[in-house]
Amino acid sequence: MVWQRFGRVKVYIEPFFGSGAVFINCPYDNQRAIINDLDGYVVNFWRAIKLEPDVVYEWSQWLASELDLVARQRWMMKNKDDFLGHMRNDPNYYDLKVAGWWAWGMSTWIGAGWCEEQVGDNRLPACGTGAGVHSQRCTIAFFRALAEKFKRTIILCGSWNRCVSHAITAHYPNSGIFLDPPYSPNECDPNTYRIKGNNDVAVECREWCLEHGTNRDLRIALCGYEGEHEMPDDWECLAWKSHGGMGAARARSSGRYTNNVRERIWFSPGCLTPGLALWD
Numbered sequence: 001m002v003w004q005r006f007g008r009v010k011v012y013i014e015p016f017f018g019s020g021a022v023f024i025n026c027p028y029d030n031q032r033a034i035i036n037d038l039d040g041y042v043v044n045f046w047r048a049i050k051l052e053p054d055v056v057y058e059w060s061q062w063l064a065s066e067l068d069l070v071a072r073q074r075w076m077m078k079n080k081d082d083f084l085g086h087m088r089n090d091p092n093y094y095d096l097k098v099a100g101w102w103a104w105g106m107s108t109w110i111g112a113g114w115c116e117e118q119v120g121d122n123r124l125p126a127c128g129t130g131a132g133v134h135s136q137r138c139t140i141a142f143f144r145a146l147a148e149k150f151k152r153t154i155i156l157c158g159s160w161n162r163c164v165s166h167a168i169t170a171h172y173p174n175s176g177i178f179l180d181p182p183y184s185p186n187e188c189d190p191n192t193y194r195i196k197g198n199n200d201v202a203v204e205c206r207e208w209c210l211e212h213g214t215n216r217d218l219r220i221a222l223c224g225y226e227g228e229h230e231m232p233d234d235w236e237c238l239a240w241k242s243h244g245g246m247g248a249a250r251a252r253s254s255g256r257y258t259n260n261v262r263e264r265i266w267f268s269p270g271c272l273t274p275g276l277a278l279w280d
């Protein structure tokens with residue numbers, strides 16, 4: 001439903017990339033994109049998959065097993081500072097094993113905390129969901145196709161607002177901006193995300209949207225929970241339901257799984273109206 005409202009845009013901008021579900025499902029070939037996430041593991045995954053998808057795929061394929069989950073989490077935590085230091089200091093650096101294990105852990109760990117918290121001796125894996133790297137869709141061909149998607153992509157690792165600065169929006173009029181910030185702290189468990197900050201990023205995003213929503217050259221989508229944002233009447237509000245992946249994991253970890261029926265996306269007036277557009 002996002003791409004129906006964005007169409008083929010000059011540049012697609014996703015400042016809170018996470019697992020990149022929307023971009024991965026972009027129906028257009030060679031869509032130019034700027035993606036960003038504060039989390040170095042996310043960026044490592046995408047650096048690695050862009051250059052060596054087959055090897056990342058091999059590292060990602062493993063059983064959903066409790067002992068491996070505990071041991072790999074400890075190993076990732078022990079090496080975290082070194083790893084993030086390399087990521088930040090060397091633009092060419094990526095770690096294939098970390099990329100594969102990160103994707104495996106994101107698909108196997110229940111809730112938030114993968115690569116973030118210390119664990120005890122036990123940790124139940126999410127073996128029933130068949131999500132992410134455990135899904136039937138996840139083949140080596142799928143990983144290669146992911147790499148293709150990134151051919152015309154710029155990957156940033158910093159604060160979200162750098163991607164939507166005036167310099168970028170003025171340089172790329174007709175851009176599609178997909179904002180999926182962490183939920184407001186009062187909407188979920190503060191431990192839901194690995195990256196923690198004092199600011200309520202969701203509020204900052206809403207303010208940015210209110211300021212830029214009147215610009216018809218921009219197609220903006222803002223994600224949140226029902227009632228989290230109050231947007232002007234000319235913004236379209238759509239309900240959707242997360243069945244799996246990061247959205248469901250977030251909801252589970254907040255202890256409010258029923259929140260998945262509260263998911264909303266607000267689309268700015270510059271977006272296309274599905275069914276009415278004769279061209280993009």
Ligand SMILES: C[S@@+](CC[C@H](N)C(=O)[O-])C[C@H]1O[C@@H](n2cnc3c(N)ncnc32)[C@H](O)[C@@H]1O
Pocket residue numbers: 015016017018019020021022036037038039042158159160161180181182183193194195197201246
């Ligand atoms: C709700 S998730 C995005 C989910 C994503 N749409 C997907 O398909 O998986 C939010 C992401 O924003 C990142 N993040 C949190 N605060 C941020 C900030 N201030 N700037 C950039 N990224 C941030 C987190 O690391 C996390 O990956």
